Amino acid sequence: MNIKTETQGKVRILTVHEERLDAHNSEALKTEMLRLFEGGVLNVLVDLKEVRFIDSSGLGVLVSGFKNASTRQGTLKLCSLQSQVKSMFELTRLHRVFDIFLTVDEALDSY
Amino acid sequence: MKNDIDIEITVPNHTRYLSLIGRIGENMAQELSSFTGDRDALGHHLNAVLTEALVNAIKHANGTDSDKKVRIQIHVSNGEMMIRVFDSGKGFDLGSIADSGCPDPLNEQGRGIYIIRSLMDSVEYRRAKGGNVLEMKKALG
Numbered sequence: 036m037n038i039k040t041e042t043q044g045k046v047r048i049l050t051v052h053e054e055r056l057d058a059h060n061s062e063a064l065k066t067e068m069l070r071l072f073e074g075g076v077l078n079v080l081v082d083l084k085e086v087r088f089i090d091s092s093g094l095g096v097l098v099s100g101f102k103n104a105s106t107r108q109g110t111l112k113l114c115s116l117q118s119q120v121k122s123m124f125e126l127t128r129l130h131r132v133f134d135i136f137l138t139v140d141e142a143l144d145s146y
Numbered sequence: 147m148k149n150d151i152d153i154e155i156t157v158p159n160h161t162r163y164l165s166l167i168g169r170i171g172e173n174m175a176q177e178l179s180s181f182t183g184d185r186d187a188l189g190h191h192l193n194a195v196l197t198e199a200l201v202n203a204i205k206h207a208n209g210t211d212s213d214k215k216v217r218i219q220i221h222v223s224n225g226e227m228m229i230r231v232f233d234s235g236k237g238f239d240l241g242s243i244a245d246s247g248c249p250d251p252l253n254e255q256g257r258g259i260y261i262i263r264s265l266m267d268s269v270e271y272r273r274a275k276g277g278n279v280l281e282m283k284k285a286l287g
Contacts, residue, residue: 055168058201059161088168088190090197091257099254119190126264132251 056093084115
């Protein structure tokens with residue numbers, strides 16, 4: 036999986052450079068998020084602007100990250116969801132769990 | 147019938163084929179001559195259903211056994227789509243997966259069958275020759 040990591044202030048931004056986040060590739064994102072939280076990072080923002088499709092495994096990995104963040108009094112926020120990805124969050128009601136922002140800048144302003 | 151479509155494809159028991167099968171579903175939605183609804187939405191739904199059904203077959207039914215295969219049939223006729231996904235494993239108990247609506251949002255697993263049930267009109271899982279078949283129908287209104 037192609038993930039770019041950058042730091043903006045106290046936030047670590049993970050940009051997923053994949054068209055799909057599914058059972059084939061999502062474990063790599065789970066591993067990367069866990070590595071960051073275990074390394075002491077508290078605030079992670081996942082930028083999904085290039086992800087056109089997400090399946091239940093991809094959603095599960097984000098839930099795992101959310102729980103890992105919460106356990107450490109950190110945050111996992113999401114931004115730049117494409118319409119089909121957003122519809123899967125709504126179908127599974129995960130839009131009520133995550134803080135979801137339209138853009139990276141809007142998400143950064145929330146910290 | 148003149149406009150009937152039959153597609154059958156067999157892939158190795160590996161998640162790398164999820165994208166291929168999902169794209170077939172998306173492309174089909176653009177080609178259904180009698181469908182008058184939102185083709186992009188239908189394509190996304192077929193992508194999601196095929197992906198979830200394939201993952202169920204690969205991971206849960208076939209137990210990630212790389213020697214096994216998954217066979218997918220898609221049949222469109224008389225305004226209805228039938229998708230069948232055949233595994234060759236010991237299967238899983240669809241009845242044991244509660245049909246009680248949306249799973250707890252904090253569960254990391256268990257959304258696949260819920261997504262399929264939400265996007266298709268009927269879902270059955272039964273024994274078939276040499277394994278099992280997940281059978282999913284959708285009216286193309």
